[in-house]
Amino acid sequence: MIEYIILPDVDFSELRLLPHYRQWLVDWLKSIEGEVEDGVISTSLCVQGVLAEILIYGKCRTDWNGILQVYLKNDLGKPLAYSKEYGKKLYRFNQWEQSPIHAVYAHWWIEKLTGASKKELSSHSHFIEELVQPSGWIYNPEVSKTNPRTRMKSELMMSLAMGIEILTYHDSVVEKKGLFEALLSSVPMTGYLSAEYFRLRALDYLGMIHLAPSNVSDVITICEAGEGFCDFSIASKVDDYMGTAKRVSRDKALHSAISSLHANYIAARCGSDIVNMVNSKLRAFGKHLLSRPFDIQAFRMRDIDVPFGTDVSAFEVMGASYIVSKWKDYDETRTTTNT
Amino acid sequence: MSVLGYIKIEEFLEKTKGAVRGKLITDAKDRVYSADYKYRVSKDGYLLISRRDGRGDEVKIKPVVELNEGLLTFFGLYSGDGAKGSEDPSNPGIVKPTISFSQREPNLVRFALEKFRELFPGAIHFVFSLGEDSAFFMDGAGLEMLRNYYGGFVPSTPALTNVRPDLDDADEKYLAETRAVPRTNEEYLSFYYFHKEAMQKILTSVKQNDLRACGIQLGEQDKVTASLRRPFKKGAREPGGSSRSDEMHVGGLNGFGELFLKILHEIEESIYHDTQLSIQGLIEWRGKPSELGEKIDLRQFFSSHNYGTLAGERPSIWEEANLLFGKWPRSKQVQLHRSMSIDPLFCYVSGLYLAEGTTPKSSMFAMFDKPVRGLNLGFTSSEDVSLDLIFRSLKKLFRIEDCVDAWKIKVGSQYFPELVVIGLKNGVPMLRGGVSGDGKLRTMEISLALKQWALEVAPALTPFQQKYSHVEPTGAGLARIDFWASSSLCKWYFPLLMYAAFGNHIKDPLGAFVHD
Numbered sequence: 001m002i003e004y005i006i007l008p009d010v011d012f013s014e015l016r017l018l019p020h021y022r023q024w025l026v027d028w029l030k031s032i033e034g035e036v037e038d039g040v041i042s043t044s045l046c047v048q049g050v051l052a053e054i055l056i057y058g059k060c061r062t063d064w065n066g067i068l069q070v071y072l073k074n075d076l077g078k079p080l081a082y083s084k085e086y087g088k089k090l091y092r093f094n095q096w097e098q099s100p101i102h103a104v105y106a107h108w109w110i111e112k113l114t115g116a117s118k119k120e121l122s123s124h125s126h127f128i129e130e131l132v133q134p135s136g137w138i139y140n141p142e143v144s145k146t147n148p149r150t151r152m153k154s155e156l157m158m159s160l161a162m163g164i165e166i167l168t169y170h171d172s173v174v175e176k177k178g179l180f181e182a183l184l185s186s187v188p189m190t191g192y193l194s195a196e197y198f199r200l201r202a203l204d205y206l207g208m209i210h211l212a213p214s215n216v217s218d219v220i221t222i223c224e225a226g227e228g229f230c231d232f233s234i235a236s237k238v239d240d241y242m243g244t245a246k247r248v249s250r251d252k253a254l255h256s257a258i259s260s261l262h263a264n265y266i267a268a269r270c271g272s273d274i275v276n277m278v279n280s281k282l283r284a285f286g287k288h289l290l291s292r293p294f295d296i297q298a299f300r301m302r303d304i305d306v307p308f309g310t311d312v313s314a315f316e317v318m319g320a321s322y323i324v325s326k327w328k329d330y331d332e333t334r335t336t337t338n339t
Numbered sequence: 340m341s342v343l344g345y346i347k348i349e350e351f352l353e354k355t356k357g358a359v360r361g362k363l364i365t366d367a368k369d370r371v372y373s374a375d376y377k378y379r380v381s382k383d384g385y386l387l388i389s390r391r392d393g394r395g396d397e398v399k400i401k402p403v404v405e406l407n408e409g410l411l412t413f414f415g416l417y418s419g420d421g422a423k424g425s426e427d428p429s430n431p432g433i434v435k436p437t438i439s440f441s442q443r444e445p446n447l448v449r450f451a452l453e454k455f456r457e458l459f460p461g462a463i464h465f466v467f468s469l470g471e472d473s474a475f476f477m478d479g480a481g482l483e484m485l486r487n488y489y490g491g492f493v494p495s496t497p498a499l500t501n502v503r504p505d506l507d508d509a510d511e512k513y514l515a516e517t518r519a520v521p522r523t524n525e526e527y528l529s530f531y532y533f534h535k536e537a538m539q540k541i542l543t544s545v546k547q548n549d550l551r552a553c554g555i556q557l558g559e560q561d562k563v564t565a566s567l568r569r570p571f572k573k574g575a576r577e578p579g580g581s582s583r584s585d586e587m588h589v590g591g592l593n594g595f596g597e598l599f600l601k602i603l604h605e606i607e608e609s610i611y612h613d614t615q616l617s618i619q620g621l622i623e624w625r626g627k628p629s630e631l632g633e634k635i636d637l638r639q640f641f642s643s644h645n646y647g648t649l650a651g652e653r654p655s656i657w658e659e660a661n662l663l664f665g666k667w668p669r670s671k672q673v674q675l676h677r678s679m680s681i682d683p684l685f686c687y688v689s690g691l692y693l694a695e696g697t698t699p700k701s702s703m704f705a706m707f708d709k710p711v712r713g714l715n716l717g718f719t720s721s722e723d724v725s726l727d728l729i730f731r732s733l734k735k736l737f738r739i740e741d742c743v744d745a746w747k748i749k750v751g752s753q754y755f756p757e758l759v760v761i762g763l764k765n766g767v768p769m770l771r772g773g774v775s776g777d778g779k780l781r782t783m784e785i786s787l788a789l790k791q792w793a794l795e796v797a798p799a800l801t802p803f804q805q806k807y808s809h810v811e812p813t814g815a816g817l818a819r820i821d822f823w824a825s826s827s828l829c830k831w832y833f834p835l836l837m838y839a840a841f842g843n844h845i846k847d848p849l850g851a852f853v854h855d
Contacts, residue, residue, distance in 0.1 A: 006766050044766040091806045150776035154759045155768035232756035299757045302367035306795040309761035309788040
């Protein structure tokens with residue numbers, strides 16, 4: 001099975017792309033080809049490139065590992081998130097040379113996929129061990145020294161899950177297991193699908209899923225949006241300090257294939273009612289995507305009718321493909337009876 | 340200094356039969372305003388305008404108002420700092436404009452007050468209000484004020500049940516909120532009610548002193564008030580933190596807001612499109628706006644004009660290969676255009692910059708008298724028109740490539756969840772920078788994903804698209820664009836900006852402004 005943490009449960013060795021998604025990924029790979037050749041590259045693009053080529057061709061056609069080794073390591077051999085040339089995409093952005101957890105994880109994952117041995121990968125595990133903070137969170141303060149209180153919950157949980165996966169693989173988690181468990185079980189439910197998904201993922205690696213917040217399923221119901229799920233709910237947008245609801249009357253939560261798969265992962269660890277609700281929702285979402293495959297929109301800021309950031313992305317397309325193929329034959333009646 | 344154009348109020352009301360309609364975008368929301376007026380002519384030749392529905396005041400104004408540099412600056416200032424109206428909750432999308440002005444800087448408050456009185460010679464009055472978060476009084480300077488008020492010792496706060504036996508809905512809601520602060524909500528709420536009167540009196544006194552210090556004489560009808568919010572509800576992040584806001588509400592103009600906004604919009608629109616006549620004819624310039632105004636020979640201005648000297652110093656200016664260069668003492672040389680005009684655009688932008696520019700205002704008013712440090716040139720907006728006007732103003736003096744050093748997108752916490760999703764779509768988390776998280780966003784994928792949004796929202800940025808730096812998460816507010824230029828431009832741009840704004844009535848700025 002080939003799985004990447006952003007898209008839970010998707011086995012990239014088995015997933016069959018729908019034609020329009022396949023074409024989108026072919027075009028996308030073509031669009032980045034020139035920059036990749038010139039070393040204008042990030043680890044996140046490498047991961048998406050690897051996954052796209054596996055889905056399209058059944059194997060990697062590009063030497064992604066070679067790209068990682070040449071363009072995405074610093075002088076000390078530490079994994080970088082961005083190449084020097086990629087860093088130039090932002091004007092005088094001196095922070096391009098950085099080794100955040102997600103970059104370490106991406107390097108580790110690609111190298112593992114392309115055949116590196118446990119021993120060869122151990123430097124990543126050692127680096128992660130160095131980055132475990134006294135609080136239990138895993139982050140690189142040289143990249144971002146923001147205190148945990150104001151860091152994004154999703155970032156903290158994602159980095160923690162990535163770090164714990166690496167440590168677990170290298171049998172290095174034992175020493176910190178208690179710390180991680182205490183941390184994961186003491187953070188209140190965040191209200192964000194990704195944060196809760198990564199929390200459960202981390203608990204799964206630790207074999208302690210029963211430490212999840214008792215109300216974790218609530219995040220699924222509040223994050224229903226459009227045909228699927230959004231990472232957040234508009235209603236819960238609240239200022240951290242003033243405690244007041246923000247002026248959000250014209251903002252919209254939008255469905256996302258990625259967030260919907262996070263909801264599905266969480267649901268699978270909750271009761272059957274939630275599982276059925278999510279299955280039913282994703283079946284409808286799959287049908288919707290079949291008829292309107294690229295109805296994955298970017299946010300809008302109030303009345304400004306200009307896309308506020310990314311709409312369709314490689315991860316969204318892969319997630320959408322999985323939703324369509326997995327839930328197209330889902331029989332609501334049968335599942336309900338079974339449960 | 341001269342008359343550049345006219346606000347033709349009587350002609351406009353006659354032509355539109357008193358109907359005022361308009362639309363505006365505030366806080367990234369499309370809104371409209373609408374009102375119907377009637378008028379009569381007073382014995383002394385003024386118009387007495389009132390709403391047809393009988394609501395509001397009868398407002399006295401000239402049938403034709405002459406637009407000079409100062410008044411244009413005032414409208415630019417109001418465009419930045421003035422109220423545009425609040426949405427009617429029962430009628431979303433419709434704004435009910437009131438005329439008020441948010442500004443703390445004393446010279447600008449006095450300037451705005453004088454212009455309001457000049458524009459509306461009838462019975463108008465002012466209500467000055469100082470708003471503050473009551474957490475301000477829990478530590479630091481605020482606590483010291485409270486201590487002085489009580490004669491050296493702040494009485495301890497009793498339990499909430501004693502101070503406020505009957506809680507209202509807002510109190511209950513406050514108590515249910517959570518925030519990372521040292522004490523309990525009960526203690527904070529009790530502090531608020533127990534010291535409320537003292538805090539209000541202190542704030543009122545502070546505002547009265549501020550007004551007195553800048554020479555504002557209050558009339559019989561004018562008032563000074565204070566408004567307090569429960570601890571941390573206005574924006575203080577910790578005990579002793581401040582979230583001060585200064586408002587100047589203009590009384591006697593009730594119901595006139597729509598017409599005032601219309602004047603403002605027709606001024607801005609005709610300057611933006613450089614047309615002699617505004618869309619509905621409310622504004623008529625004496626010619627094409629860009630061809631009007633006092634012509635300034637920059638070499639001469641900075642060699643001999645009162646506004647061309649800063650803290651007793653003047654720059655050196657020379658020609659090289661037929662180009663004009665200048666250099667202030669201890670500063671970098673800058674290439675300049677030979678001449679520019681103080682046209683309507685420059686005047687309007689001067690006001691807009693004074694309202695919303697990132698330069699500390701105190702520095703701009705002190706720079707004529709003493710050396711000031713930390714001058715910078717920058718501007719934040721989510722509106723293309725404002726950014727375009729600022730760039731056009733800067734281009735009057737400098738080469739286009741010198742006008743922008745770099746730009747970024749500031750995003751308030753309201754839109755952080757969206758940024759997280761943008762990150763997820765690209766397979767990365769949202770990594771903040773700086774101890775408190777308001778530094779440069781570390782995640783390049785998110786910054787790059789928003790660049791196109793900024794370029795579409797503000798096409799005026801297109802010539803500078805290569806200078807996009809990053810996304811910066813901030814405490815509050817919509818996503819907006821923030822640009823800055825080299826600080827070496829400041830000492831060239833600001834003297835001309837101040838001359839456009841105040842040159843009408845202050846011939847020599849030396850010693851003319853209030854500052855520390």
